[in-house]
Amino acid sequence: MSFPNLSDYPLNRRQFLNALLVSATALAVDGAVNTRSAHAASAGDPFSLPPLPWPDNALSPHISANTIGFHYGKHHQGYVNNLNKLVAGTPMADQTLEAIIQATAGKTDQTAIFNNAAQVWNHTFYWNSLRPKGGGKPTGALMEHIEKDFGNFDAFKTEFAKAAASQFGSGWAWLVKDGDKLAIVKTGNADTPIAQGRKPLLTIDVWEHAYYLDYQNRRTDYIAAIMDHLMNWEFAEQNLAT
Numbered sequence: 001m002s003f004p005n006l007s008d009y010p011l012n013r014r015q016f017l018n019a020l021l022v023s024a025t026a027l028a029v030d031g032a033v034n035t036r037s038a039h040a041a042s043a044g045d046p047f048s049l050p051p052l053p054w055p056d057n058a059l060s061p062h063i064s065a066n067t068i069g070f071h072y073g074k075h076h077q078g079y080v081n082n083l084n085k086l087v088a089g090t091p092m093a094d095q096t097l098e099a100i101i102q103a104t105a106g107k108t109d110q111t112a113i114f115n116n117a118a119q120v121w122n123h124t125f126y127w128n129s130l131r132p133k134g135g136g137k138p139t140g141a142l143m144e145h146i147e148k149d150f151g152n153f154d155a156f157k158t159e160f161a162k163a164a165a166s167q168f169g170s171g172w173a174w175l176v177k178d179g180d181k182l183a184i185v186k187t188g189n190a191d192t193p194i195a196q197g198r199k200p201l202l203t204i205d206v207w208e209h210a211y212y213l214d215y216q217n218r219r220t221d222y223i224a225a226i227m228d229h230l231m232n233w234e235f236a237e238q239n240l241a242t
């Protein structure tokens with residue numbers, strides 16, 4: 001099965017929702033859909049919380065159902081709710097998430113809209129960057145790119161983990177395609193590479209809410225668990241290919 005490819009944007013909102021529905025249907029056929037996590041949007045709200053690509057306990061023991069419950073059910077849902085309130089009755093209610101992010105990036109009078117829109121997008125991308133029985137190594141064109149731009153996979157892995165561990169305070173670590181090259185970037189708070197014209201391939205959320213219930217202050221253990229057990233290289237390969 002394949003997840004909606006977030007690099008296919010600009011999709012309009014209807015196309016995005018349809019893509020998610022197709023994904024949810026595929027998961028339902030597999031018997032793996034987590035219906036408890038599929039929050040219905042209020043009638044008329046422009047944005048809704050996409051279903052998770054796996055059940056909420058699927059990443060355990062590396063990331064617990066308890067963490068997913070708060071992170072997805074409270075934090076991600078909260079960003080969706082805030083964004084809906086902020087854009088209600090404005091032209092942005094009819095725009096894509098990506099268009100809103102790009103239009104509000106760097107504008108000091110639109111920080112709240114940017115933060116919530118970017119956090120909605122970043123979290124959907126993060127869930128898809130993780131998978132049960134993930135980790136390991138990429139294959140094909142992505143592995144060739146990594147070897148060309150970082151020397152070898154272990155060197156990449158070390159640098160990516162270092163970026164995620166050293167992001168001061170809240171933020172994200174990303175593998176991105178920047179022009180013809182792959183790069184590792186860190187962003188603070190809600191900031192996102194799509195606001196900077198870079199194409200994300202994978203991300204790790206390093207806000208404390210992503211790991212504190214399971215790891216307390218041991219962010220490096222959380223990062224290692226993702227790299228070794230959860231990283232969804234198929235998702236990154238799909239993003240590179242599109």
Ligand code: MN
Nearest residue numbers: 075205207210
């Ligand atoms: Mn988060």
